[in-house]
Amino acid sequence: MIKLSNFPIKTLKSRPKISDNISTWILLQSWFIRQTMAWVYNYTTLWLKVLRKIENIVREEMDIYWASEILMSWLSPMDVWEKTGRQDIEEYFKVPTYGDKFYRLNPTHEEIVVPLMSEFINSYKDSWACVYQIQTKYRNEKRAKSGLLRGREFLMKDAYSFHLTNDEFEDYYEWMKKVYMKIFDRLGLLQDTYITLADGWVFTDKYSHEFQVVLPIWEDDIYICDKCNTSHNKEVVDLENWFVCTNCWDKNHRIEQASEVWNIFPLETKFSKPFWVKMLDENNHEQDVLMWCYGIGISRLMWVIAEYNMTEKGIDWPKNIAPADYYIIVIGEENLEKANEIGEKLELKWKTVILDDRMSKKIGFWQKAWDCELFWIPNRVVISPKTVELWGFELTLKGEKTELVKF
């Protein structure tokens, strides 16, 4: 139980307008985040609770489909980056150590996961294999972007799968799509999420896939076919001519602004070749290992969820990722014990509880009710001299009317 009397949080009366989007103002107002420097943030306790809940949803769904969670190093030696020709990318940080030496502060982990997994992947019997991690990544970004959307440090779920054949991968990819759709469903984003064809970046001539969430203020334009709902990133649409859907060849479409929260890149043999990672096939022939990578920007996803659920008053978190399930407002020292009891009973039912036991005169009922609303805790309990006189407490479940519950 979080007891606010001993909890460092100070909500603000007004919204600090220091970023270009309103959800950031609200997060600053509710003391959920504080900036260390541009695009680099501290997370306070309640925001961290939201983060951990999102992380766990991602983890649970990944584990169901036998992806194994690991945790790779944050630093790596430069020589593995020289092998793949990615030693001089400006957006990747290099960290000087003693002498003329540098380490890489990892922006992504292909160069680390391939040598690691090469020990395991030797024959067709070891295929497929998939590992993932949830870890901070670093980029030396030039482009400023709204809040946590594009940061210099960010939390990623990055998964890497290893396959002998393309067919095997196609099957695996269909699973992964389901995993991702389930994640988006649990996070309340599914109905506005589009699987979008995009450029394969430096990795391949083929298209890559992005999961885009439609949001009015974000970075990408996506073209959604009116007929089959297939979505295309602006970058792969031939803008000089008419839009034609790559799936059904229809020309009618709408354009929406959206934010990418997931991508999949076909890495093919781009990373297995430089590290000489091969698999024996069933005929005992050596084959280059095929690789795919799948990202979810966890901190970006948090931001998208905040923006997506923003209202006039605060952020209307989906129930399963709210900072807590219940907020207990207690008025009058004499009711503290009873309030504590209610909190403990809720915890026995596996509910998480914030007990607002701040008893200073400055923090009365309205301040507490206001904080509860600002944090947008879905369910509220009020215990005060008035309710105790009626032998009970007030309970307001999310979206329902307030009722008096007898002790």
Added chain:
Amino acid sequence: MIKLSNFPIKTLKSRPKISDNISTWILLQSWFIRQTMAWVYNYTTLWLKVLRKIENIVREEMDIYWASEILMSWLSPMDVWEKTGRQDIEEYFKVPTYGDKFYRLNPTHEEIVVPLMSEFINSYKDSWACVYQIQTKYRNEKRAKSGLLRGREFLMKDAYSFHLTNDEFEDYYEWMKKVYMKIFDRLGLLQDTYITLADGWVFTDKYSHEFQVVLPIWEDDIYICDKCNTSHNKEVVDLENWFVCTNCWDKNHRIEQASEVWNIFPLETKFSKPFWVKMLDENNHEQDVLMWCYGIGISRLMWVIAEYNMTEKGIDWPKNIAPADYYIIVIGEENLEKANEIGEKLELKWKTVILDDRMSKKIGFWQKAWDCELFWIPNRVVISPKTVELWGFELTLKGEKTELVKF
């Protein structure tokens, strides 16, 4: 349930002797860890399970005493380090960005937590306050050390408390000691843990306190008084003269090798002064805020636990931090369904399970039993044609005799 048929792990027949301590060999042999470069490691799934369990024990105990978990940034601007005069410490990484600018890759978080908390700590009503985080830290270490004992990147729990008066701190510190003793108790280290007087480092003329675990191969010598059991780090013992206990003035002592897993530093006003962080006392006078910091090296603690519990065969994990509770060995395809059922039943009882369903001919009973022992999973289930003939499975609970359990 972890199913080994789809799980990337390859244990080795022998121990790679690439470090100076045997627990590292065992962790490499069991594929729990792999090196990216000197003193920088990847953690595979089973080792990560151990890590998360240790992390959660620390978190649970900290939360009980109202320390609030937050998550601060990994990068910070150099100007906050200039304020405290710590901008040029060689062991602290600087990361070049565009132009002549650098960021700090944080080795510790005083310079970040003080500005963050200054917004909250304004008057005696806000005292005390304590926040902590569990986060990767970075050091540009020169000294090579055994395994994860001293790494270039490591996981730390760092807590910071803020107080108006020394008396208030003394009370808080007594709580913290209890929290730490409870943590060491749950991790099975209590009986060999000593609170040790040590040098105050750069922070203060006073002593600081370390929690040292007695282990034969580690870095510090501690002097334990025979009479009152008070422990002293070698660095604070006047070696030119006789040892005299600072507590009871006795001269009889024994010397043990030990490893530091926790320290507390009295930061006093060293960090609040440069950031002008003040609190109003009850008489409305401004006072410099007093600070203390409390560290636990989580990755170091893992290593200490591994070393502490090392046996001839593997690492005898304390039950509550073993990678899993049960290991199910299944022999014969026809018994897979039954094995799966047993696993699911155990999971319903909140037990974690590894199901060894590898069915290749190369991996027979002995390989499976060997891996189970190497991972040191406390409880073992065997289901094979032999046990099925007797209408049951073999169950070996840790430290108990094998018995046949009927279906």
